[in-house]
Amino acid sequence: MARLGRCISLLALFGSSTVTGAAVGAQLQSRASDFNNPVLWEDYPDLDVFRVGSTFYYSSSTFAYSPGAPVLKSYDLVNWTPVTHSVSTLNFGSQYNLTSGTPAAYVKGIWASTLRYRASDDKFYWYGCVDFSKTYIWTSSGGNAGDNDGEVDPSAWAWESHPPINSCYYDCGLLIDDDDKMYISYGNPQISVAELSSDGLSQVSSKVVYSPPSGTTIEGSRMYKINGNYYIVVTRPASAEWVLKSTSGPLGPYEQRVLVDSIGGPLSSAGFAHQGGLVDAPDGTWYYVAFMDAYPGGRIPVVAPLTWTNDGWPELVKDSQGKWGTSYPLPVETDKTVPDGTELDEFQGGSLSAHWEWNHNPDGSKFSLDSEGGLVLQTATVTDDLFGARNTLTRRIAGPKSSGTFRLDLSNMADGDRAGAVLFRDTAAYIGVVKEGNSAQIVYVDGLALDQSNWGTSSKGKTSATGPQVSDASDVWFRIEADITPAFGTNTARTTSFSYSVDGGQTFTALGPAFSMSNTWNYFTGYRFGVFNFATKALGGEVKVKSFQMQHL
Numbered sequence: 001m002a003r004l005g006r007c008i009s010l011l012a013l014f015g016s017s018t019v020t021g022a023a024v025g026a027q028l029q030s031r032a033s034d035f036n037n038p039v040l041w042e043d044y045p046d047l048d049v050f051r052v053g054s055t056f057y058y059s060s061s062t063f064a065y066s067p068g069a070p071v072l073k074s075y076d077l078v079n080w081t082p083v084t085h086s087v088s089t090l091n092f093g094s095q096y097n098l099t100s101g102t103p104a105a106y107v108k109g110i111w112a113s114t115l116r117y118r119a120s121d122d123k124f125y126w127y128g129c130v131d132f133s134k135t136y137i138w139t140s141s142g143g144n145a146g147d148n149d150g151e152v153d154p155s156a157w158a159w160e161s162h163p164p165i166n167s168c169y170y171d172c173g174l175l176i177d178d179d180d181k182m183y184i185s186y187g188n189p190q191i192s193v194a195e196l197s198s199d200g201l202s203q204v205s206s207k208v209v210y211s212p213p214s215g216t217t218i219e220g221s222r223m224y225k226i227n228g229n230y231y232i233v234v235t236r237p238a239s240a241e242w243v244l245k246s247t248s249g250p251l252g253p254y255e256q257r258v259l260v261d262s263i264g265g266p267l268s269s270a271g272f273a274h275q276g277g278l279v280d281a282p283d284g285t286w287y288y289v290a291f292m293d294a295y296p297g298g299r300i301p302v303v304a305p306l307t308w309t310n311d312g313w314p315e316l317v318k319d320s321q322g323k324w325g326t327s328y329p330l331p332v333e334t335d336k337t338v339p340d341g342t343e344l345d346e347f348q349g350g351s352l353s354a355h356w357e358w359n360h361n362p363d364g365s366k367f368s369l370d371s372e373g374g375l376v377l378q379t380a381t382v383t384d385d386l387f388g389a390r391n392t393l394t395r396r397i398a399g400p401k402s403s404g405t406f407r408l409d410l411s412n413m414a415d416g417d418r419a420g421a422v423l424f425r426d427t428a429a430y431i432g433v434v435k436e437g438n439s440a441q442i443v444y445v446d447g448l449a450l451d452q453s454n455w456g457t458s459s460k461g462k463t464s465a466t467g468p469q470v471s472d473a474s475d476v477w478f479r480i481e482a483d484i485t486p487a488f489g490t491n492t493a494r495t496t497s498f499s500y501s502v503d504g505g506q507t508f509t510a511l512g513p514a515f516s517m518s519n520t521w522n523y524f525t526g527y528r529f530g531v532f533n534f535a536t537k538a539l540g541g542e543v544k545v546k547s548f549q550m551q552h553l
Contacts, residue, residue, distance in 0.1 A: 041399035043298025043526035046112035055150025059115035065357035081338035082354035086126035106455035119146040134164035173222035188219035209252040222277035235275035265323035270486040296517035297484030298526020347375040379535035389534035401553040404529035414541030419533040421478035426450040426523040431498040442467030444512030465512035477501035
């Protein structure tokens, strides 16, 4: 079914999105080792992937999570780690702040967007249409990535917001041509191409370059120049990918062929691989990267190699059954590695890891990183509604099964405060502590829900189980174990369990019934681990998050 805004953006080749010479002619070669799909079992949808030197970069949608549009890097197109966010704050209006009296922005925000590196000025450019209104622009120094095999020193990332373009480049894809001109493909169902000014900050012109057959929806465009031809890759949601090709220039005319359509594999109880783009490895082999609807975990990326016809059309390499393969030869063999995300995070240093994103924009005056380690969360909202509480910090769940464990110092909670660990989505549950007077009791609360008709709160939840009272002087560990094995389109309920430890994290005691996660796509993003602290009576209390660790189960 067509889903406007289920947009994804994808891949590019080199920093300029152009490839010339013999690269297209290179065919897949056998390698010593294989990789398995999905390449990244986390919710990073609407991806836009490209390569600078030997380093691959990956941008993703984040909806109302802040900071937005994470940037991941990889050396082999398989193992990824987040390194920064293109959108430092959601500067799209007050609804992104979770302030009292203003509707929240659930399901709004950053949808499919685009990211590229421009070698001529050593900058990364991010573009994204928000709320069907304007196209927002953020740029960052590239840290001489073009001269450093694509590497960017972490200290070089410095994202800057620019005035938006007063047009919606819906589901856009950026191309930086050989002559350094910048073009953006966008739209649904018609596909347009806009030429940008030399600084990339305004529109020079725009033209419709392709119209699909009547009644057909296409979106999620990505634009490339390969061997002198111009390509726009689009999705026909939620099952097919088309390739548009022009031999006459970026403004067409374009021919069309189908790359994939309802192709089976590589995961069961998941949607079809679609909405992706093309990227080449340093040796000239080519790949198609797409996502699969894999709820309750979200939308996760899969990779397959490509070959090319003599007249310049890409074709997917399928397995012996004509499906998307569960494994293929590794795109790049390298000694370079990236962290796998399971390392203990003790919140040290001057900023949060790029794994973390807040639910809506946070109140920056109500959290801090302690110089001795730990994240201090002061209460930022007086409310009895977790969905309306500011400064809930979230992190994606690693599939197919993993646990997330938070260690909290609760000694400075105030009367009426609630703090703990949440399984966060449009249906949610949490384990935490309720402070009433001098009493602090562990509780399990489930049944929290948003109304899918307007994304307002329909249920604030209920206390389904109570644990012991705890001393202000002791730390408490809260653990969530989640099975996000895909169950999309089925009646199978994947479950989550909650537990706590009051003996230094040695013994965990289960609390409450198993929580059944929703398998529907309507909220778009998948379930996340989160930590929260909000007041129901008055501001002034705080907790310290001493550590977090995710472990595969």
